[in-house]
Each structure stands twice: as structure tokens, then as C-alpha cells.
Amino acid sequence: MPGRNPADLARELGLPQAIKLASNEVPYGPLPGVVEAVAEAAASSHRYPDMGVVELREAFADKLGIDADRIATGCGSVALAEHLARVTCLPGDEILYSWRSFEAYPIIAATTGATSVRVPNTAGHEHDLRAMSAAITDRTRMILVCSPNNPTGTAISGTELSRFIDSVPDDVLIVLDEAYREFVTDPAVPDGLAAHGHRPNVVVLRTLSKAWGLAGLRIGYLVGQPAVAATVRKVVTPFSTSAVAQAAALAALKQADEVARRCALVIAERERVTTAIRELVPDVPTSQANFVWLPLGAGAAEFGAACEKRGVIVRPFQGDGVRVTIGTPEENDAFLAAAATAL
Numbered sequence: 001m002p003g004r005n006p007a008d009l010a011r012e013l014g015l016p017q018a019i020k021l022a023s024n025e026v027p028y029g030p031l032p033g034v035v036e037a038v039a040e041a042a043a044s045s046h047r048y049p050d051m052g053v054v055e056l057r058e059a060f061a062d063k064l065g066i067d068a069d070r071i072a073t074g075c076g077s078v079a080l081a082e083h084l085a086r087v088t089c090l091p092g093d094e095i096l097y098s099w100r101s102f103e104a105y106p107i108i109a110a111t112t113g114a115t116s117v118r119v120p121n122t123a124g125h126e127h128d129l130r131a132m133s134a135a136i137t138d139r140t141r142m143i144l145v146c147s148p149n150n151p152t153g154t155a156i157s158g159t160e161l162s163r164f165i166d167s168v169p170d171d172v173l174i175v176l177d178e179a180y181r182e183f184v185t186d187p188a189v190p191d192g193l194a195a196h197g198h199r200p201n202v203v204v205l206r207t208l209s210k211a212w213g214l215a216g217l218r219i220g221y222l223v224g225q226p227a228v229a230a231t232v233r234k235v236v237t238p239f240s241t242s243a244v245a246q247a248a249a250l251a252a253l254k255q256a257d258e259v260a261r262r263c264a265l266v267i268a269e270r271e272r273v274t275t276a277i278r279e280l281v282p283d284v285p286t287s288q289a290n291f292v293w294l295p296l297g298a299g300a301a302e303f304g305a306a307c308e309k310r311g312v313i314v315r316p317f318q319g320d321g322v323r324v325t326i327g328t329p330e331e332n333d334a335f336l337a338a339a340a341t342a343l
């Protein structure tokens with residue numbers, strides 16, 4: 001989600017540049033081959049893209065070992081979450097999710113006229129899956145499960161997730177939002193698609209915005225049962241996966257090794273930043289994503305402002321905490337220095 005513009009902040013502070021650690025992007029630029037693929041696709045910008053996104057869906061299907069009819073693509077996975085809400089909910093129906101979680105969820109519920117039912121996170125900043133089960137009503141149509149959770153970074157173990165999914169009635173759609181799956185290192189945390197993708201009421205959301213470095217081109221995908229994916233493909237805004245995005249995604253998918261290398265760098269930095277920041281904020285939860293969560297409560301906004309004064313843009317959630325994206329080692333050092341003076 002948008003935050004402070006780094007160029008504006010740098011100008012204000014008289015710095016050559018500001019550091020943006022606010023939107024969970026990976027800092028290493030587009031993957032090799034992506035800029036060239038974009039340039040080539042841009043040369044045909046006067047043409048509409050392939051509306052069926054056939055080649056790219058085939059490429060995702062190959063990568064995942066599934067049929068392409070189980071896949072729908074969208075203008076970011078956030079758009080797909082919105083489409084899913086639109087096809088499952090009528091005004092007054094309920095969308096259930098943990099809170100705090102991804103800030104788009106309440107907006108998605110509101111735009112479909114559904115009622116948001118928010119179940120508070122546990123004291124350890126995790127989804128409270130037992131309470132979520134208990135909060136299901138006759139009106140619940142969709143449940144968003146975010147693992148790793150944005151913004152707290154916590155992820156759900158296999159046992160817990162299986163128990164939860166078993167507890168959900170068959171006619172309620174469970175959306176596993178795995179935007180940060182590539183950063184998971186805890187072996188207890190399952191790949192939701194591999195573990196539960198076969199279930200009729202489970203849909204998995206993935207994105208190329210994070211580990212795959214395509215945030216600016218807006219491309220995400222979902223995997224569900226063929227009927228669910230086909231329904232979403234019917235309501236997707238026509239041509240919303242642009243030709244440039246399709247070409248970029250095809251190029252990016254050829255770079256799985258480089259993605260793994262970059263994720264390993266991010267993960268090593270995540271561990272380093274977590275250890276260092278816990279010296280100042282001991283209750284930082286263990287993150288399985290490319291960001292860390294500082295549960296600063298009432299001090300969140302002030303901390304965010306103090307970091308900005310030092311040229312580092314983080315993401316405060318007023319009254320709750322601050323999410324800090326893992327950047328390059330230099331960027332993370334700048335953040336840690338800012339945090340040490342801010343706290």
C-alpha cells in the first residue's frame with residue numbers, strides 16, 4: 001500500500017535519497033531478462049493483450065504441476081481477492097479474517113457490501129484459528145487466511161492449518177493468501193497449495209510482486225478448483241493482466257534460481273535485523289516474510305516519524321505497531337541506526 005514518497009522525503013531532508021522499507025518489495029531490481037521482455041512487449045502496445053492469458057497460465061501450471069484451468073491471473077493478487085469476494089458474497093454476507101492482517105481486506109469487504117468479521121490476533125501476533133472457527137456463522141461466505149501474515153510476519157503451522165480447514169463448512173471459501181510464501185523457512189509451515197490445494201473450498205493466492213520483483217507491473221494469480229478459477233476469470237476486468245505484465249512474468253518465471261538466491265539474501269538479513277531489533281524491542285515476533293513487525297502500540301506513529309526524519313520510510317499502523325521491510329544490508333543498517341536513536 002502506498003506510503004510516503006521517497007523522492008519527496010529526500011528533497012525535504014536535503015538527502016541524496018531516502019530509503020523505502022514500507023511496501024514489502026524486494027530491493028534488487030527487476031530479474032534478469034525482465035526489462036528486455038517489457039521493452040519488446042511495449043513495442044506492441046497498440047494491441048490488446050491475450051485476454052485468456054493462455055501462455056502465462058500454462059507457464060504457471062508447468063511450474064506448479066497442475067492444470068492451467070485451475071489458474072486465474074489478475075492485476076495483482078489483491079484484485080483477485082476482490083474478485084473472489086464479489087463472486088462469493090452478497091451484501092450482508094460475512095468475510096472473516098484475522099486482525100491485524102493485510103490492510104486491503106477491510107477495503108475488499110467494504111467494496112462488495114459484505115460485513116467484515118475480524119478476529120483479533122493472539123498475543124503472539126498470530127491468527128487465532130480456534131477463535132476464527134468459532135466466529136463462522138450462517139452468513140460467512142469467505143475466510144481470508146494470511147500466512148505469512150502481513151504485517152506481523154507470523155505463519156501458520158501445518159497441524160493448525162489442517163485442523164482449521166477441517167473445521168470450516170464445505171460451502172465457505174477459504175482463501176489462503178500466500179503472498180510471502182517464497183520467504184518461508186520454517187519446515188513446520190506448509191505450502192498451502194501442495195497441502196490443501198486439492199480441497200474443493202480452498203483457493204490459494206500468490207503474487208509476483210514480492211519475491212519475483214514485479215510489484216510495479218501488477219500481476220498475481222490464484223489456484224483453485226477449475227470451477228472456481230473459471231468463475232473468477234469471468235468476472236476479471238477484461239485485459240487487466242496487461243501484455244507487458246504477461247511478458248514480464250514469463251521472463252521472470254525463467255529465473256527461479258535467481259529468485260531463490262535473492263530470497264536467501266533477504267532471509268539472512270531478516271534474521272540479522274530480527275536479532276538486532278530485539279535488543280530494542282524484545283517482543284518482535286519471528287517473521288517468515290520479508291519484513292518484521294515491531295509491536296510498539298501507542299508509540300508506533302512516533303517511531304515511524306522518527307525514522308522518516310532519518311531518511312528511512314517504514315510503515316506505522318497507528319496504535320498498533322510498525323512494519324519494516326527487509327532491504328539491502330546497507331538499508332537495514334540505516335534502519336537499525338534510525339531505530340536506535342528513535343527508541
Ligand SMILES: Cc1ncc(COP(=O)(O)O)c(C=O)c1O
Binds near residue numbers: 001076078079146
Ligand atoms: C498479504 C498480501 N496479500 C496480497 C498482497 C497484494 O499483492 P499484489 O496485489 O501486489 O499482488 C499483498 C501486498 O502487500 C499482501 O501483503
